[in-house]
Amino acid sequence: MFSFINNIRIKTAAQSLLTLCILLLVPHASAEQRPNIILIVADDLNWDDLGAYGNTGVNTPNLDKLAKNGMRFDNAYLTASSCSPSRASMITGRYPHNTDAEQLHWPLPKEQITVSQTLHDAGYWTAAAGKWHLGEDTKQRFDVVRESKYGIDEPSGSAQWLPLLNMRPKEKPFFLWLASWDSHRPFYQGKYPHKHTQEDVRLPPYYPATELYMNDFAAYYDEISRLDEYVGKVVSTLETQGVAGNTLIIFVADNGRPFARDKTTLYDSGVKTPFIAHWPDGIAKGSVSDSLISSIDLAPTFTALANAVTPASFEGRSLVSLFKNPSAPFRDFAISERNWHDFEDHGRSVRTKQYRYIRNNYFDLPATPSADTVYHKTWWELTRLFEQGALTQQQSRPFLAPRPKEELYDLESDPYELTNLARNNQYQAILQQHSDILDNWIEETNDFIPSFRTLDDFDRKTGAYAPNRKRPRPSKMEMYQASGRY
Template identity: 25%
Template sequence: MKVLPLFSLVALCLILGYSCAEKEAKKPQKPNFLFIMSDDHAYQAISAYSDHLIQTPNIDRLAKEGMLFRNASVTNSICAPSRATILTGKHTHINGKIDNHNPFDTTQVTFPQIFQKAGYQTAMFGKLHFGNNPKGVDDFMILPGQGHYINPDFITQKGDTTITGYVTDIITDMSLEWLDKKRDSDKPFFLMYLHKAPHRPWWPRADKFKEYTQKTFPLPETLFDDYSNRGTAAKTAEMNLLYHMQYSHDSKIFPETLEAMGGVEPLVEGSQADVYNEFNRGNEEQRNEYKPILDSINLDFKEKWPKLTDKEKMIWKYQRYMQDYLGSISSVDDNVGRVLDYLDNNGLAENTIVVYTSDQGFYLGEHGWFDKRFIYDESFKTPLLIRWPNEIKPGTTEEEMVQNLDFAQTFLEAAQISAPTDMQGESLMPLLKGDGAKWNREAVYYHYYEYPSVHMVKRHYGIVTKEYKLAHFYYDVDEWELYDRKKDPKEMNNVYDDPAYAEIVKELKGKLAELRVKYKDSKELDDKYIEQSKKY
């Protein structure tokens, strides 16, 4: 037997060791995912989109270091249906969650289940909004339903619990604790970090409440829209700041203030005692922080309201709305910064895809409204920012039409996991990789169902391209609306009956019919869900 000299053995080991190390270094790593979603966060309230209302430096980091989508949208602008679409990669008429009342089809496979099966460690913290036992997650703590801002309750695998503090901070604490202490460093992870804020009734943390009640915000150009060039749906929706935003629940006016004033005009229907729903959840220390601010708001209201014109009352309500809504967002931005800093400081940022989005858009006084639901831009469009180091070119802006329908397939392709063939979205990978030539979508499909219900936005479906938006309002009306998105970006003028747009109407109706076939939607399904909704 031939024996190698000692130096030859050492050299061989070094060579083999180097070869193995080199091979290991070249072995592709599965990316981690941090999916951040807030609730009702309007793109207008992210300074990367527009800085006229608020600065959001931490969320903006994702735009500076990644990609910002300017034409991201939802398939159905309401909370639970949007989340069901994200989880399944299917339109709501397929997954069953057409509104906040009809049940989700629990036989549907969600993308976290697929990630879990593929070896990812999965976790969910915050607001899911439907179901108490999310599928495909190894660890979770979720709010029951809408949840609370102050001392919130949580559903966990070990039972329900109440945690003292402010909900945005708590959800972040949970997520950071999981990353730091519960995560298996030998596995890639998919963490869903889901904020309740800034959902109605918009309760900022006490320090933000104090800060933001001192601020004044610019008025939207369309605040006093009279809907004269729109159809029945816009004229009859119940989301006007003056006539439908509740004094107590929304503007934080105590019932005893209203009683002492002998009633106020205009009369707004709904519970006026809801201001105490959050306030009374606080302990004595927390209530003492909020009380002086609430007192100052109530004093201002009592002194000013009887002397104001309707226009001035609208402005007063708008400012109160923005103070609370934007104060809530300020805490979201602070906490997003905490999590991004953790990734940076623990060597995770380079191999983690970070997504920031919301479950839909939201009206911040545009057209005189709050809430969402419509196919109109402020509701239909949603913020979407994605950072993927070494893959997405920093500071990129993308104008293509994308939807929350696309998220599941995008995540699966990025993780090199095969997507189920019945998912209905399109992977955003060509756009993320800068290969837009491979993206061929010209239009997206939208369908809203929750009517008659809160805010009374009529049922409608439609098609949206970069240039136009065609919508059909149905059920108790049969009306069509067409908007020229280039010439009329604020969507003030319905040009459906304008002869100059006759050919556009014909073309878009044909494409809309094709999309309804493509996505397996139909008049028969419309009728089915109308009947089904009568049960709820």
């Protein structure tokens, strides 16, 4: 295990040295030749809760316009259904378990190579504003970081986006990491540009259509509309500055909506992301790509556009070819991870064009959602209805244990992933094919299952903080050693 980690560090150090040598020997392309790059990361947003993706009940005129004038990706997937691991994966171009930050709130180690540092070394001005969630060491990989503390600074997390854009040096291309708190719980915080009603709500069938749920979804839509307003302000500022044409904006989410069968799950509602790319000088207006892509593809895309050497540690692939040919084949599958997030769990998932395969490694545990969901009154209502026997089997899933060891869904006929086909005799060949894909990926990426579990931080039923059950979480080194894999 030690030799494995040391080899990775030696490789990445050598790659960094090579990058520096090339940058010293080869003159930078001018700012006009290389695009400015803005990555906007929404918080807890489902892929299909935007007008551009078919949910016309949500007021998102600016994001809809961004998609209409750029490229919409319809098969984009995250590597994690949990906020900080997902963000760590984006900024390093690596799968969560290889970032050493795969569990919630684990800071990204300073040994990890980030795309922000790579772009900085290539001559870009790099800055971040809004929600952070990446640890203190990662702040040193940007020229400027303006972190927003939720509930202290302002509720949207987006107030520093425009000041950052206005302070950029005009002689350099720039890379901005803009992260919102919208649409993270709690809702009803601050002002909203649009108020939604129950009539606007499109409720998935795995939630009960109670008054509380309908109103809570409407409040979630309100948060999305505020995020949309800030995206519009960014675009307007770029136009005022005269740089909109040569600025690539990519809009994504870190995981699915903050409800019981979405965020922290390995279903599409947990790991499928909206993915909008807008670049007037480089992407055809109104284009749509059905090609399957992953969030680990962001970092190598940015380095390719910046004419920077892509670090060997990046595990993704550049999307630049899809900007030119949206229908080109790209990936055969996308992998997503489920690790500790407030509550213990461990699972992996394979998504192909038609199917999703899930392997629940801790199948003895119920699929308890994140703590921000569990300490909310919608969870208490769901719990009450479950105890009364008033929920359908699908609505009861977050409470059921044991879970199936394996799950398989046909997304063409079952978009909400309601019917598990893993034990259906007609699908055994497909099940085996996807299981083999996952096994090969586990070997190739040195994934593992820890031999001991991290304790929950909260009560799974009430959401109450459980300090008496909490002990120090194991370090990554301890987890490697205990796994028996190395």
